Amino acid sequence: MTNTLIIKNELEQLTRLYAFLDRQAVTYGLEELQLMQVKLALEEAVTNVILYAYPDKKDQDIRIDMSYENKRLTIVITDTGTDFNPLERQEPDLTLSLEERPIGGLGIYLVKQLMTEVTYSRSAGKNILTMTKDMH
């Protein structure tokens, strides 16, 4: 079964996202560490959409679908904003020294590290980011 949350493109809406995930985590029986890692990946991915998908446009929808089957959590984030594949962003250079390191650019890197698989597709004017995590 898939549960769906639709939020607007405002950072304040993240509190609704956290509450939604907390509810689903109880239903799925996720462990504390798993929940923390999923929350982090979800926050980073959705924050990215909130900040960049709809430049100068307010009151736009972001859809989050969540399901859990055979110990695999699947989260699909869909928006109708500007064509953007976050996975193509250059990965941060973690070997850089403090002075050389730019502030930011870590969000999508964290998503990739914390989830088992992350894919992006563009279809019918929508950005669709699919993240899965196997809970073993």
Added chain:
Amino acid sequence: MKITIDNGKETVISLSGELDTLTSVDLEKEIAPILHGEAEAVVLNGAELTYISSAGLRLLLTLQKGMKAKGGTFRLKNIQKDIMDILNITGFSSILTIE
């Protein structure tokens, strides 16, 4: 999230709860006066910090760079294992001073 600040030559910032995109905004407001104040050393006590996202990591970097720029120090202490894992994944553990 609860932010407790004990100001002085050594200023201690104690964080309790979750440092996410939203609560980072609150912490960011507290950081500027510390960086411009009398502190020669800033210590972040993470004993009760249960979560950190990239917005929070960014503030750690701001503190580190800001303190270094004024000839001071910044260090973290009592960081819990789950948070330490995030610092390791992002390479932050190698550029921050962690006790």
